[in-house]
Amino acid sequence: MTPDLIPRLIAELALADPRLRKDDDAERRAQSLLWAAALTGVPYDFALRAAREHYRTSPWSVMPADIATRWDTWSRARLARHTDPTPAVDPDRSGAWCRELGATRRAVAAGEVEPTPAAIAEGPPLAVAELVAGIGRTPPTRDGAQYIPAAAGQVLAAFRAVRRAEWTIGCPVPACRARPGDPCTRPSGGRLSTGSHPSRLDAWLVQQATA
Known part of the structure; x- marks a missing residue:
């Protein structure tokens, strides 16, 4: 979240919790700087939603840590469901390869793109008997590829x-x-x-x- 959005966020939350409102100019500046530092990278809409969820279960004023903690938990959960897709760049260009992987992961963590599920989760499960029959021979695959030429x-x-x-x-x-x-x-x-x-x-x- 950019620093210029912090006063807007606090003003909106103060409508429900007046305790967040600071009357002194110096206090408001200090409050904005603190919140901006703690909520770096947190989207405005998420911060607002996290604050609302906080007030559902807590009578205490929401703090930047409450929002940042929810954001970290949400991002980690998305990354846990994500399997890195193969980058489109030439794998010999290791720098570009890593940059594309990193950019995709950051986009997933930020909620900009949906996590990519593991390929093994796609399609109907293979029957145990079908798998056992292929042990030591040519195991069946969903895409028709053969493990043994x-x-x-x-x-x-x-x-x-x-x-x-x-x-x-x-x-x-x-x-x-x-x-x-x-x-x-x-x-x-x-x-x-x-x-x-x-x-x-x-x-x-x-x-x-x-x-």
């Missing part, structure tokens, strides 16, 4: 087929000796995190080469 997906599919095929034979590792169809185990008895020992895959490859 098609070529990489084909390589992974072939790899998974080999991993499943090697279980058709037993494990040759003496400390394991897993039977066909069973996963390999550690000497302690726990299941091997990779599913099978490398020797088991080697044995399967030899079997396929000599078949």
Whole structure:
């Protein structure tokens, strides 16, 4: 709020609360300077609305801190709902990139533009079963984009087929000796995190080469 608006604000509030009115010229100047310093950046309409809300619950005269505190709380709440959109400038121009981000945030905090919601909040939620089905493969996305390129997906599919095929034979590792169809185990008895020992895959490859 600009200093020239402070006398107008105090005069309007004094219509409801005469205690704010100062008769001495020096006191009025001091009051205006104090309020102007405390309410820097606070829009006039917001200050007036905040003062009215103050008088709804308090019999005490409104002070600059009452208005400034409400403004800070309101601005922080708007920023908490805001997700920075990608600036339109070239990302290699780091200075311009940061300036645009800062300008957008200031505009959101000042109430000049609405907060930008997070993209994840847009669109209907995906079903849990749909998400689980894509684990380790190609997770579904709302925009149709694929997290795993098609070529990489084909390589992974072939790899998974080999991993499943090697279980058709037993494990040759003496400390394991897993039977066909069973996963390999550690000497302690726990299941091997990779599913099978490398020797088991080697044995399967030899079997396929000599078949």
